[in-house]
Amino acid sequence: MPQAAANRKIFAGPRVRRLRQGLGLTQAAMAGDLGISASYLNLVERNQRPLTAQLVLKLAEAYSLDLRDLSGEGEARLAAELTEALADPVFGGHVPAPAEIMEAAASVPALSQAFLTLYRAWLRDARGPTAAAAPPGGGSRLPPGEEDGFPIDEVRDYFHAQGNFIAELDAEAEALHAALEPPDDLAAGLRAHLRDRHGLRVSVLPVHAMPDAQRRFDRHNRRLFLSELLPQPSRVFQMAVQVALEEQAERLDRLIAEAGFATEEARRLYRIGLANYFAGAAMMPYGAFLTAAERLRYDITLLAGRFGASIEQVAHRLTTLQRGDRRGVPFFLLRLDNAGNISKRFAAGGFPFARYGGTCPRWRVHDAFAMPGQTIVQPVEMPDGSSYLTISRTVDTIPGPHPEPPRKLAISLGCEISHAARVVYGDGLDLDNPSAVTPIGVTCRMCERPNCAARAFPPMTRKLSIDASRKNLSAFEFG
Numbered sequence: 001m002p003q004a005a006a007n008r009k010i011f012a013g014p015r016v017r018r019l020r021q022g023l024g025l026t027q028a029a030m031a032g033d034l035g036i037s038a039s040y041l042n043l044v045e046r047n048q049r050p051l052t053a054q055l056v057l058k059l060a061e062a063y064s065l066d067l068r069d070l071s072g073e074g075e076a077r078l079a080a081e082l083t084e085a086l087a088d089p090v091f092g093g094h095v096p097a098p099a100e101i102m103e104a105a106a107s108v109p110a111l112s113q114a115f116l117t118l119y120r121a122w123l124r125d126a127r128g129p130t131a132a133a134a135p136p137g138g139g140s141r142l143p144p145g146e147e148d149g150f151p152i153d154e155v156r157d158y159f160h161a162q163g164n165f166i167a168e169l170d171a172e173a174e175a176l177h178a179a180l181e182p183p184d185d186l187a188a189g190l191r192a193h194l195r196d197r198h199g200l201r202v203s204v205l206p207v208h209a210m211p212d213a214q215r216r217f218d219r220h221n222r223r224l225f226l227s228e229l230l231p232q233p234s235r236v237f238q239m240a241v242q243v244a245l246e247e248q249a250e251r252l253d254r255l256i257a258e259a260g261f262a263t264e265e266a267r268r269l270y271r272i273g274l275a276n277y278f279a280g281a282a283m284m285p286y287g288a289f290l291t292a293a294e295r296l297r298y299d300i301t302l303l304a305g306r307f308g309a310s311i312e313q314v315a316h317r318l319t320t321l322q323r324g325d326r327r328g329v330p331f332f333l334l335r336l337d338n339a340g341n342i343s344k345r346f347a348a349g350g351f352p353f354a355r356y357g358g359t360c361p362r363w364r365v366h367d368a369f370a371m372p373g374q375t376i377v378q379p380v381e382m383p384d385g386s387s388y389l390t391i392s393r394t395v396d397t398i399p400g401p402h403p404e405p406p407r408k409l410a411i412s413l414g415c416e417i418s419h420a421a422r423v424v425y426g427d428g429l430d431l432d433n434p435s436a437v438t439p440i441g442v443t444c445r446m447c448e449r450p451n452c453a454a455r456a457f458p459p460m461t462r463k464l465s466i467d468a469s470r471k472n473l474s475a476f477e478f479g
Helices: 003-007 013-022 027-034 038-045 053-063 075-086 098-107 109-126 150-161 167-179 186-198 232-247 249-259 264-283 286-295 300-307 311-318 364-370 417-422
Strands: 201-205 215-218 223-227 332-337 342-347 376-381 387-395 409-416
Touching: 013 038, 013 053, 013 098, 027 038, 027 053, 075 098, 075 109, 098 109, 150 264, 150 342, 167 186, 167 232, 167 249, 167 264, 167 286, 186 201, 186 232, 186 264, 215 232, 223 232, 232 249, 232 264, 249 264, 264 311, 286 300, 300 311, 311 332, 311 387, 311 409, 332 364, 364 376, 364 387, 364 409, 387 417, 409 417
Parallel strands: 201 223
Antiparallel strands: 215 223, 332 342, 332 409, 376 387, 387 409
């Protein structure tokens, strides 16, 4: 771990207090368990004393606590979402200071989340054909292109709330993988499983017979059609998706009902997301995959070769390794196209993705398009001081017939910098050197870094400072 990270003080008073109250303990009782005075614990809970490394270890030992439960991984993301919501003109432009927003996210996360739920419900209502559909002066309350994104956001948020890990689906997928014959040919095993257990035949069709689809299921004739354009990992994945839809239907129904989504669109999207989750877990079963990932130090290229998966499938699976008794490195994953549109956001950790807008132009995931197939390693630091190791590269997409150009996509896989020693991409980096870490923001509209030459928009949280007598590096100056 870099010395700077090791020396960073942890103020986690609200989390310690919630832990104590959840256990039904008085301050005196918890202090006795930890071997400290009740007055000192009171200071810790009020953030007047930091958590020392020794005290963190005592908490973990006394209450079987995962250390990450004290790290506040989700607070930065919650604070970013609160900032976006509070920047809405309906609040009159009175955005609290970043420190106040972070304090709210840390101290009253349930209340903060309830506020966001209420705000989003209001926005959904504002989309209806009423006079409230637009703010004063006209125009949408949402960024361009995001007016219909709520079902997707609802599903993404729910996956995030689950730590991007669905325990029972993971266990069922692992059992399926172990039962397939032959064990060394997953494609043949899934084809035979679908035929023998479900009376379902799999056929690969030429592009002229299925020009607009990757996969199509004919329920009446019990046929699964796959496009010849699909590479082998994608064919295996789509067969595993069909297994999930066939034999996990009741479990999917129950998981969807438990999620309590507000819209039918969200429920349908969640079913697809769960089936996709099952497919990835069947291709890369938890135990074997995590063992290999640790031995190979999370080398995504080697993992893809070992499990017959694509780079993107491996990267996505790495974000799900969060089983309570055996966790992997908590990765996050972002996927975008060459126009900057973000089509995937997954996080086992607490990386603060912005709900709307693109990413920071200083984040080198954008450079991947100029270096196809190459891996770009970049340590980055957020404005709140949290640092991450990011691994960016282009990923292969399904080709189309000539002259249709292939879609260009890039991913960035990342984890907190404290995990760098466990990851092969952290080798050779001088993480103690501040110049080795690139300062970035969540997105320009959420970032308050002053005089940034890469800035495309001013922050929503500050007033512009306009002075015709000078021109700084940044296109926008603010108070």
